[in-house]
Amino acid sequence: xxxxxxxxxxxxxxxxxxxxxxxxxxxxxxxxxxxxxxxxxxxxxxxxxxxxxxxxxxxxxxxxxxxxxxxxxxxxxxxxxxxxxxxxxxxxxxxxxxxxxxxxxxxxxxxxxxxxxxxxxxxxxxxxxxxxxxxxxxxxxxxxxxxxxxxxxxxxxxxxxxxxxxxxxxxxxxxxxxxxxxxxxxxxxxxxxxxxxxxxxxxxxxxxxxxxxxxxxxxxxxxxxxxxxxxxxxxxxxxxxxxxxxxxxxxxxxxxxxxxxxxxxxxxxxxxxxxxxxxxxxxxxxxxxxxxxxxxxxxxxxxxxxxxxxxxxxxxxxxxxxxxxxxxxxxxxxxxxxxxxxxxxxxxxxxxxxxxxxxxxxxxx
Numbered sequence: 138x139x140x141x142x143x144x145x146x147x148x149x150x151x152x153x154x155x156x157x158x159x160x161x162x163x164x165x166x167x168x169x170x171x172x173x174x175x176x177x178x179x180x181x182x183x184x185x186x187x188x189x190x191x192x193x194x195x196x197x198x199x200x201x202x203x204x205x206x207x208x209x210x211x212x213x214x215x216x217x218x219x220x221x222x223x224x225x226x227x228x229x230x231x232x233x234x235x236x237x238x239x240x241x242x243x244x245x246x247x248x249x250x251x252x253x254x255x256x257x258x259x260x261x262x263x264x265x266x267x268x269x270x271x272x273x274x275x276x277x278x279x280x281x282x283x284x285x286x287x288x289x290x291x292x293x294x295x296x297x298x299x300x301x302x303x304x305x306x307x308x309x310x311x312x313x314x315x316x317x318x319x320x321x322x323x324x325x326x327x328x329x330x331x332x333x334x335x336x337x338x339x340x341x342x343x344x345x346x347x348x349x350x351x352x353x354x355x356x357x358x359x360x361x362x363x364x365x366x367x368x369x370x371x372x373x374x375x376x377x378x379x380x381x382x383x384x385x386x387x388x389x390x391x392x393x394x395x396x397x398x399x400x401x402x403x404x405x406x407x408x409x410x411x412x413x414x415x416x417x418x419x420x421x422x423x424x425x426x427x428x429x430x431x432x433x434x435x436x437x438x439x440x441x442x443x444x445x446x447x448x449x450x451x452x453x454x455x456x457x458x459x460x461x462x463x464x465x466x467x468x469x470x471x472x473x474x475x476x477x478x479x480x481x482x483x484x485x486x487x488x489x490x491x492x493x494x495x496x497x498x499x500x501x502x
Contacts, residue, residue: 180314209238229502301445314404378405
C-alpha cells in the first residue's frame with residue numbers, strides 16, 4: 138500500500154494519507170473493537186453484505202502507515218452507476234457512519250485528499266454521514282441534509298423503561314398485544330425471512346418507496362449470523378408485524394420494520410420493540426439505536442419519541458465540484474427516483490416490485 142498521491146499535501150507538510158481495503162486488512166476489525174465510536178455500519182459484516190449485494194467496493198483512508206496499528210480511519214463505498222453517477226458514500230444504506238478520527242489535523246489531511254479525489258476521479262459527490270456533529274466543521278461541505286436520530290438509554294431497569302414510555306399510546310399498545318394473544322418468534326430461518334419480506338413489500342408499497350431486494354437481507358443474515366434477529370409477531374399464525382435488529386458491542390440496532398396495516402391496532406410492532414428491549418436488558422446492552430427518520434415523517438418520529446428515546450440531529454454532508462452541482466441534496470421525496478417510485482409502485486405486483494428492487498437499488502445507495 139502506498140500513500141494516496143497528493144502534491145498539495147506534500148507541499149503543505151501535513152500527514153501522508155494511506156488507502157486500504159477494510160475487507161482484507163486484519164487491522165480493521167481490531168481497530169473497530171477498540172474505538173468507542175465504531176458502529177455496526179463500520180463492520181466487516183456490513184461492508185461484506187454491501188459488496189455481495191450491490192458490488193460496492195469498500196475503501197478506507199487513514200494517516201497511519203501500512204506497518205502501523207490503526208489510530209484513525211474513514212470508510213467509504215465506491216458507487217459506480219451509469220444511472221445516478223459515480224460517487225463515494227460513507228456509507229450506502231447506512232443510517233450513520235462516524236469519522237473515526239479525533240485529531241483535527243488527521244481529519245484535515247484525509248479530507249484534503251478526498252477533495253482532490255473528487256476532482257481527479259470525476260465523482261459526482263463525496264458523501265459523509267457522521268454521527269457526531271463535532272467532526273463537521275473541518276469538512277467545509279457544499280451541501281447538507283438533516284435527519285432526526287433516536288436512541289434509548291437502556292441502563293435503567295425494565296420497570297423504569299416501561300414507565301418512560303407514553304402511557305396512553307405505547308404502554309397501552311404493549312398491553313393490547315398481550316390481551317390479543319399475539320405470538321412472537323425470532324431467528325434467521327427461511328420461514329421468518331419470508332414472513333419479514335412479505336410484510337416489508339406491503340409496507341414499502343404503502344409508503345411508495347422502492348424496497349431493497351430479498352438477497353440484501355439474506356446476505357445480512359449470512360454475514361452477521363447470531364448477531365442478527367428477525368422478530369415476527371403473529372395473530373392466529375398470520376404474520377402481522379416484523380422488525381430486523383443487529384447487535385454490535387453494547388448496542389442493539391433497529392434497522393428495518395414493517396407491518397400489515399389492517400392489523401396495526403393490535404400492537405404487533407409495539408410487542409416487537411418491547412421484546413427487543415427485554416432481550417437487550419437480559420444481554421446487558423446499554424443502547425437501543427432506533428435509527429434515523431425524516432423530520433417530515435411526524436408519525437415515525439412521534440412513535441420513537443413515545444418510547445422515551447432521546448432525539449438528536451444527524452447531518453449528512455456532501456462535497457461537490459462545480460461541474461456536478463446537481464449532486465446537492467434535495468428535499469426528501471423530491472428527486473426523480475422518489476417521484477418515479479410513487480407513480481409506479483402502487484400498480485406493480487409483488488413479483489415485479491422484487492424485480493425492480495434487484496435492478497434499481499444498487500443505483501440508489
